[in-house]
Amino acid sequence: MRRLRIGLTLRIVAVLVVxxxxxxxxxxxxxxxxxxxxxxxAERPRLLPDFSQLGVFVEGLxxxxxxxxxxxxxxxxxxxxxxxxxxxIPLGYALSRFSFRGKALLTLVLLFTQMLPEALMVVPxxxxxxxxxxxxxxxxxxxxxxxxxxxxxxxxxxxxxxxxPRELEEAARVxxxxxxxxxxxVNVPLIAPSIAATAVISFFHAWNEYVFAVTxxxxxxxxxxxxxIANFIGELGTPIQTVMAVAFMFTLPAVxxxxxxxxxxxxxxxxxxxxx
Amino acid sequence: xxxxxxxxxxxxxxxxxxxxxxxxxxxTADGGADGGVAKITFAASTFGDPGRGPLLTxxxxxxxxxxxxxxxxxxxxxxxxxxxxxxxxxxxxxxxDLIRFDMPEFEAASDAGLVxxxxxxxxxxxxxxxxxxxxxxxxxxxxxxxxxxASNYAMFYNADLIPKPPTTYEExxxxxxxxxxxxxxxxxxxxxxxxxxxxxxxxxNYVYGFGGKWSDGKNLTINSPDNLKGxxxxxxxxDAKVIPRGADAATFRRMFAExxxxxxxxxxxxxxxxxxxxxxxxxxxxxxxxxxxSQGAILAPIVVNEASEEKEAAATFIRWxxxxxxxxxxQEILGASSVATVTERSAAxxxxxxxxxxxxxxxxxxxxxxxxxxxxxxxxxxxVVVQNVIxxxxxxxxxxxxxxxxxxxxxELVK
Numbered sequence: 001m002r003r004l005r006i007g008l009t010l011r012i013v014a015v016l017v018v019x020x021x022x023x024x025x026x027x028x029x030x031x032x033x034x035x036x037x038x039x040x041x042a043e044r045p046r047l048l049p050d051f052s053q054l055g056v057f058v059e060g061l062x063x064x065x066x067x068x069x070x071x072x073x074x075x076x077x078x079x080x081x082x083x084x085x086x087x088x089i090p091l092g093y094a095l096s097r098f099s100f101r102g103k104a105l106l107t108l109v110l111l112f113t114q115m116l117p118e119a120l121m122v123v124p125x126x127x128x129x130x131x132x133x134x135x136x137x138x139x140x141x142x143x144x145x146x147x148x149x150x151x152x153x154x155x156x157x158x159x160x161x162x163x164x165p166r167e168l169e170e171a172a173r174v175x176x177x178x179x180x181x182x183x184x185x186v187n188v189p190l191i192a193p194s195i196a197a198t199a200v201i202s203f204f205h206a207w208n209e210y211v212f213a214v215t216x217x218x219x220x221x222x223x224x225x226x227x228x229i230a231n232f233i234g235e236l237g238t239p240i241q242t243v244m245a246v247a248f249m250f251t252l253p254a255v256x257x258x259x260x261x262x263x264x265x266x267x268x269x270x271x272x273x274x275x276x
Numbered sequence: 277x278x279x280x281x282x283x284x285x286x287x288x289x290x291x292x293x294x295x296x297x298x299x300x301x302x303x304t305a306d307g308g309a310d311g312g313v314a315k316i317t318f319a320a321s322t323f324g325d326p327g328r329g330p331l332l333t334x335x336x337x338x339x340x341x342x343x344x345x346x347x348x349x350x351x352x353x354x355x356x357x358x359x360x361x362x363x364x365x366x367x368x369x370x371x372x373d374l375i376r377f378d379m380p381e382f383e384a385a386s387d388a389g390l391v392x393x394x395x396x397x398x399x400x401x402x403x404x405x406x407x408x409x410x411x412x413x414x415x416x417x418x419x420x421x422x423x424x425x426a427s428n429y430a431m432f433y434n435a436d437l438i439p440k441p442p443t444t445y446e447e448x449x450x451x452x453x454x455x456x457x458x459x460x461x462x463x464x465x466x467x468x469x470x471x472x473x474x475x476x477x478x479x480x481n482y483v484y485g486f487g488g489k490w491s492d493g494k495n496l497t498i499n500s501p502d503n504l505k506g507x508x509x510x511x512x513x514x515d516a517k518v519i520p521r522g523a524d525a526a527t528f529r530r531m532f533a534e535x536x537x538x539x540x541x542x543x544x545x546x547x548x549x550x551x552x553x554x555x556x557x558x559x560x561x562x563x564x565x566x567x568x569x570s571q572g573a574i575l576a577p578i579v580v581n582e583a584s585e586e587k588e589a590a591a592t593f594i595r596w597x598x599x600x601x602x603x604x605x606x607q608e609i610l611g612a613s614s615v616a617t618v619t620e621r622s623a624a625x626x627x628x629x630x631x632x633x634x635x636x637x638x639x640x641x642x643x644x645x646x647x648x649x650x651x652x653x654x655x656x657x658x659x660v661v662v663q664n665v666i667x668x669x670x671x672x673x674x675x676x677x678x679x680x681x682x683x684x685x686x687x688e689l690v691k
């Protein structure tokens with residue numbers, strides 16, 4: 001009994017430590033944003049937020065720029081997520097279920113794209129986008145992000161589909177289901193946790209993406225928040241509290257999306273667990 | 277069943293957002309002439325500076341009010357990746373119409389043919405340009421830029437902490453050491469590879485201030501004894517822990533504004549930026565107290581993008597900027613920096629900033645932070661030098677070996 005209690009205590013402590021490590025940067029951003037100038041560089045840093053400094057958030061949101069950046073980020077992240085999953089499911093399905101010449105090579109090429117740093121792709125993509133008039137548009141940026149994230153989405157979903165017994169599809173076909181219905185009605189619900197996981201990957205990638213966004217977008221009103229925040233960093237000075245306040249606001253939608261998607265990951269994993 | 281409905285509604289909502297994004301994104305930006313008005317963009321990292329940025333934007337508005345056929349807007353390109361972003365855009369035939377470059381990027385861009393020659397666009401004979409900085413903007417008789425800002429490096433010091441500024445290197449180190457206590461540091465400079473361009477600007481003062489130079493015009497002299505002496509001084513200060521190690525420029529400049537840093541070597545543009553961060557800080561400026569009176573200068577030319585479809589409109593802006601009244605306004609915005617032409621400091625600005633003559637007196641001994649004779653290769657040489665110097669700072673290698681290695685690697689690069 002005593003050993004059980006010690007084990008439980010240790011587990012709780014471990015969870016709290018992990019939680020602390022994960023949440024601390026967010027907390028520290030808040031504390032820094034809500035620090036007075038005097039506290040900012042004090043020998044003993046302030047450990048609790050000074051809520052009398054809340055005005056920095058109002059200041060940050062003041063001219064509507066930040067709200068515009070966040071909206072752009074949301075559109076880019078949502079567009080990237082929807083498109084990469086929309087294309088990733090059939091691609092993953094094809095790689096999993098169909099046999100065709102060069103399949104192994106295609107899988108290898110998809111894997112290879114994940115080893116290329118984004119910076120290497122900027123110049124060729126820029127030239128391509130220029131030719132297709134996709135520069136300075138959120139749509140273009142969504143496509144660039146999808147191009148980068150789609151391979152990993154497809155490979156994850158392929159792995160998930162690999163794990164579904166073919167007998168389930170055959171049974172559906174016997175019941176008269178067409179190929180598309182087999183994919184959407186049989187496979188998709190079964191791989192929901194993987195879809196949720198890839199949605200998180202796609203959303204986070206697009207939400208945080210900087211290199212493509214800073215190069216492909218010229219109009220300030222079209223910049224996402226990742227670039228907008230960097231605009232605060234000046235050559236000779238940076239308003240640290242404002243940067244931290246905006247960065248804090250920038251993290252919240254991503255955290256909210258993760259919490260939302262996480263529910264589906266867990267729901268998918270436990271679905272059917274109680275059926276006999 | 278209920279779950280299915282929820283999922284469908286989520287998918288539908290996400291799809292609508294995605295389609296909306298694509299549609300919204302499909303609309304590309306307005307560019308070029310619109311109803312007879314040429315719309316041009318001007319990219320300058322200075323727009324992000326506290327104090328100077330908003331004033332520069334107002335200055336652009338004054339131009340817009342004075343024109344009926346040309347309108348200029350500030351292109352927001354973040355400072356940390358300014359050169360890389362703009363050069364990528366220009367290299368692909370896009371980018372802002374007007375750009376304020378720092379010298380290394382200016383040299384690289386003009387060498388690559390990305391900058392439009394200005395000889396046919398701006399008649400510089402009409403203006404009294406400052407000769408010393410201007411000479412670096414003409415390559416083989418072709419003018420590629422006009423000085424937007426020329427700013428000499430000097431020693432900024434907190435006048436409350438340091439009543440009498442040091443005049444020798446020994447006094448300088450002694451002052452830095454005596455001030456470093458608790459949360460106050462005697463000095464601050466850049467010392468991380470993440471701030472490569474900034475480290476280059478900072479070490480330039482140590483190298484030239486100790487009689488060194490990066491080249492003799494024909495060969496690189498990175499590992500010369502004088503360079504080693506200057507960089508050893510830089511490293512000694514780092515080792516003495518009189519600087520906030522690890523703090524980036526944004527942080528330690530804010531610390532200076534808050535009275536937590538005693539001294540900093542910086543350029544004239546820093547005056548307005550510091551006042552923008554703390555109008556109550558009592559600070560002053562003196563020449564850098566190193567053995568040789570030679571220091572870096574930020575030369576920031578304004579150039580026209582070769583790929584611009586509105587070169588004439590861009591030139592209209594440059595001509596407007598060169599008008600005497602607009603030069604005076606620009607100079608007051610930029611603080612203690614100089615502008616393209618010879619202007620007189622107003623009595624009001626001399627009263628407000630009595631140390632302005634210190635900066636003006638350094639013009640003849642200030643040099644742009646490029647490697648003479650290897651101008652276009654400066655960004656590459658900078659990378660090699662900074663990487664090796666930082667390796668020495670971090671104790672991975674001794675400084676002499678680091679400089680020998682930098683010399684060898686840079687020589688390979690410029691072959």
